[in-house]
Amino acid sequence: MKFVKIPSIAITRLSIYVRSLELLDKKGIEVVSSGRLADLCGINPAQIRKDLAYFGQFGVRGVGYYVKELLFEIKKILGLDKEWRLGLVGVGNLGTALLKHTQFLDTGYTFVAAFDRKPERIGTKIGGIEVAPVEAMNRLVKEKGVEIGLIAVSSEWAQAAADMLVKAGVRGIMNFAPVHLECPRHRFIENVDFSLKLDALCYRLTTGRAV
Amino acid sequence: MKFVKIPSIAITRLSIYVRSLELLDKKGIEVVSSGRLADLCGINPAQIRKDLAYFGQFGVRGVGYYVKELLFEIKKILGLDKEWRLGLVGVGNLGTALLKHTQFLDTGYTFVAAFDRKPERIGTKIGGIEVAPVEAMNRLVKEKGVEIGLIAVSSEWAQAAADMLVKAGVRGIMNFAPVHLECPRHRFIENVDFSLKLDALCYRLTTGRAV
Secondary structure (H helix, E strand, O other), rough: OOOOOHHHHHHHHHHHHHHHHHHHHHHHOOOOOOHHHHHHHHHHHHHHHHHHHHOOOEEEEEEEEEHHHHHHHHHHHOOOOOOOEEEEOOHHHHHHHHHHHHHHHHHHHHEEEEOOOHHHHHOOOEOOEEEEHHHHHHHHHHHHHHOOEEEOOOOOHHHHHHHHHHHHOEEEEEEEOOOOOOOOOOOOOEEEEEHHHHHHEEEEHOOOOOO | OOOOOOHHHHHHHHHHHHHHHHHHHHOOEEEOOHHHHHHHHHHHHHHHHHHHHOOOOOOOOOOOOEEEHHHHHHHHHOOOOOOEEEEEEEEOOOHHHHHEEEEEEEOOEEEEEEEEOOOHHOOOOEEEEEEEHHHHHHHHHHOOOOOOEEEEEHHHHHHHHHHHHHHHHEEEEEEEOOOOOOOOOEEEEEOOOOOHHHHHHHHHHHHHOOO
């Protein structure tokens, strides 16, 4: 793999290719034309070729892509050729939805732990995972091998949750709270903020322009 | 407002500025230095100046930004100087979380309708909204003035939900199902796919590089 700077949007498109290729693979389809793959992904064929070119030579001229082979290669590039172990902080409505989000299970992610502050939630089972008190985080992160922490608490508790995850040794964080979090440099954080997407949609509806 | 092409990432940053400015405004803070605003947003001051320059001249040299004034201007740019009416399709765990997501209420969004296919869900009240059958969508979208539809159904039903929303006259769609949706050209769609963000995080964890 070449070490060039890859735009983050290209990484997101690689994930979209993975989703479509998995769908084709499940249907038993072995070869896909670049045009068909482009339609499935909603991305134009030239963009797909350009994105893949960052990582090497894929596809056969006049034939298309071998589904299993391309899937294998892209998953390797993204680091999805292993199973990632997730820990959730906050089992309110959103946290519960995430634990039950079966799509994760299809794509190499497994919840192995869930934490909450509220006594009435401790010990309940959601999606097969028993909710533990936040005080058990240090121990359980190590025992269960949690690699990525998902934060689904309210904005006011999100920074405390991030600090606890970092202290427990979690390297990657997905933050669902609509607030900016401070995080040490050697840790990675991704923010999922619905309302930012809604704002972008409103801008497009207001101006009538795609952005 | 000048009609230049604004990168979509700049629009997202404008939303982030709105969040931080609202926080400052609530605390009664009238003026903020560009450095302080940058810290709050986790974005560097030069980037903030560049983003705002797309839309005009903001801030006073040596003083900073007037909080209320900048908030008002950015909200106008984004089309957030009005209340947007939301309709939800699918009141499973995720849909329920969205209906109860109080952050929306703070930022100019209101749910006015919710729909589901499942008979046992019809008539229940979630977050003050009574769940209606999908057959009532055409009528309720008009009656309640739904402008944006949120799709929180499973992947296999997402396209049908989008088609129904479009038919009912909804112009903007937020899709939470992890699948690519077809949509007429004059409608706008934003996808919120958690697993794409997770994939990006795994790529960063695997390569050790920020993207």
